[in-house]
Amino acid sequence: MRALQFIGDNRAAVTELDVPVIGADEVLLASRRVGICHSDIELLAGRYIIPFEFPVIPGHEWSAEVVRAGAAVRGLSVGDRVVGECVIGADHFGFSISGAAAEFFVAKQSWLHLLPENLSWTQGALVEPFSCGYYATVRSGQS
Numbered sequence: 001m002r003a004l005q006f007i008g009d010n011r012a013a014v015t016e017l018d019v020p021v022i023g024a025d026e027v028l029l030a031s032r033r034v035g036i037c038h039s040d041i042e043l044l045a046g047r048y049i050i051p052f053e054f055p056v057i058p059g060h061e062w063s064a065e066v067v068r069a070g071a072a073v074r075g076l077s078v079g080d081r082v083v084g085e086c087v088i089g090a091d092h093f094g095f096s097i098s099g100a101a102a103e104f105f106v107a108k109q110s111w112l113h114l115l116p117e118n119l120s121w122t123q124g125a126l127v128e129p130f131s132c133g134y135y136a137t138v139r140s141g142q143s
């Protein structure tokens with residue numbers, strides 16, 4: 001599969017990688033839309049708010065389609081449309097762990113949310129940045 005990798009300070013490449021192998025509680029996803037965030041530009045420049053190592057596959061604003069589900073995954077099926085969380089415990093998806101800027105990527109079921117049928121792939125990729133803005137507004141007491 002093809003993947004966008006940040007391979008060093010201000011160095012990016014489209015590389016050929018093996019399709020990831022999933023664990024029992026994981027899902028293999030096919031990227032449908034992936035946004036580019038200012039944080040991605042910082043990452044490419046070698047800066048981010050938590051430690052990370054090159055090479056890294058960016059992409060934390062995305063929508064994707066389930067193409068394979070692990071044996072322990074319940075409630076998600078091949079063909080389901082999903083979006084996902086970008087902060088997972090100590091890890092940040094698309095920064096300290098591989099993100100969605102690849103033909104295929106892996107996520108744990110617990111990170112995922114079904115994308116309603118009335119939202120497009122593009123709108124799905126905007127759920128994460130919208131949520132950041134919404135959360136910031138709620139936190140600041142504005143509405």
Ligand SMILES: [Zn+2]
Pocket residue numbers: 037038039060061129
């Ligand atoms: Zn972002």
